[in-house]
Amino acid sequence: MRIGTITVQNGNNYGASLQAFALIKYLRKNGWDAYLIDYRNQKIEDRLTEQSFITSWRGKNQIKKNIRIILSNAIWKTDRFVKEKNKAFSEFHKSIFDQSGGTLYDVSELKKLNSLYDAFICGSDQIWNKDITGLDDAFFLSFANSDKKRIAYAPSLGKESGAIVEEDYDIYRHKLRSIDFLSIREPNNKKFIETVTHRECCVVLDPVLLLDKQEWEEEILNVSPIIQKGYALYYPVINQPELEKYAIQKAREKGIKLFNPRLVPSYAKMKGYTAISSKPVGPIEFVKLIKESECIFTNSFHATVFSSIFNKELYVIKLKGKNKNRNNRIIEYLKMIGIRQSLIDTSDLIHIKDFESTMQWENVTERKKESVEYLKKSLDYNS
Structure with missing residues (x-):
């Protein structure tokens, strides 16, 4: 078939x-x-084009956005980064x-x-x-x-x-x-x-x-390390300044570097990130990043799932405002795998230090x- x-x-x-x-x-x-x-x-x-390319000069907001794109390409080489990232996804x-x-x-x-x-x-x-x-x-x-x-x-x-x-x-x-x-x-x-x-x-x-943990480990077995071990991973699907600030603070307290795979390397350095990759991260390299990280800061459903698969310390700050509904994906997953209600509902911060001690794999x-x-x-x- x-x-x-x-x-x-x-x-x-x-x-x-x-x-x-x-x-x-x-x-x-x-x-x-x-x-x-x-x-x-x-x-x-359309959304990808609007974010990365100039499509029109009509309207004050469009002009401002175009200026940001031009400056970003000139200073940070964003266009080159986007092109290389597109290639990494296409190859995968x-x-x-x-x-x-x-x-x-x-x-x-x-x-x-x-x-x-x-x-x-x-x-x-x-x-x-x-x-x-x-x-x-x-x-x-x-x-x-x-x-x-x-x-x-x-x-x-x-x-x-x-x-x-x-x-x-x-x-x-x-x-x-x-x-x-x-x-x-x-x-x-x-x-x-x-x-x-x-x-x-x-x-x-x-x-x-x-796919079980062993199958994912086999997939990343021959993937070259993206950055040296001893780092935390900050990965926001939705830009979340509150979570970014918290991740920078906690990484500093832990004495480890912080890496954000979404950022152009030169821009990441300017923002104060201390772990930098020389090339864009593709999907399978992303799995390797999670597997070898010390802890994860995210509002991503799949980053949360892979954190549980590889038993990584996880920090999630619940989204607010127009993005509040996106919390549903992560919360429903954590409930399904048996994470205690008290770890999910007590505050805006969800912190799971050890999945293996709290997770009920029999549910999965x-x-x-x-x-x-x-x-x-x-x-x-x-x-």
Whole structure:
């Protein structure tokens, strides 16, 4: 059986790339001929372009942003850094992309894939988060013919169900009709999906947890060290000055260096970071960084998951304001793995010093069993 998976992978985001890789790796390991479809969601493409390139000189805010881009390129060589980082992500994706399908930018182009695949899987990551993807039809498999197996594996809404506005209920109800087998990543979204579809929805693990610790260690075995050991890792998916300040302070108290893989090296030095990489960090190097770090400061779901896999001391400061809903992903994961409620809810700071002493791995083992059964049932149905 030939399987095409579709997810958000064009944002140069470590977690997004690694979950896409992990699902393909797991499917291939278990005998399925699986590939990642190289689909570029337009909303994400536009955001990346706006952040890094000059697109217009109209409006005062656009002019200010363009000036910042020009100065950043002149002083910090940001354009060169972005180009090299893009290359690192492209190289990582090569082994999982379906080269025959080409790069696709519109859902209508995806219809031709029906001649190449027997089944389609959408997921994981925040493909069903309106703020991220605009609820792109591609991530609801609208292009797949009814004779194909259409499966959702661990998509995320990126927020608690209560944060979804009422007018979006009918949109989800309509779009989810294209999918034969429904699953979700965050447990507190299960009821919402079942309410709008009147169908069963399974709760399954993020794909990175389909591979065990030993398998991830094998993947990074031959990866060259990015920086010397004896460092803390600060990785914000959302810029969070409060967490950055805290990370700098704690790293100084611990007497270790601090590294931020998102920053251009020369700019990182200016900001006071003391661990610097001479080249951009790709997705698999990111896993190595976590494995060899002393501790992690993050608001990233996947950095949190890898911290638990490699038993790293973790610091999370809950996001506030318009990004508050993003806390849901991390909190739901920590609850699922059995982290004590007191460590999660008592303050804005979540600090886990030792995962092995607090984590209930049997919860992960049981959920992995359920996740594997869900995939097998979905893919073997009427085959």
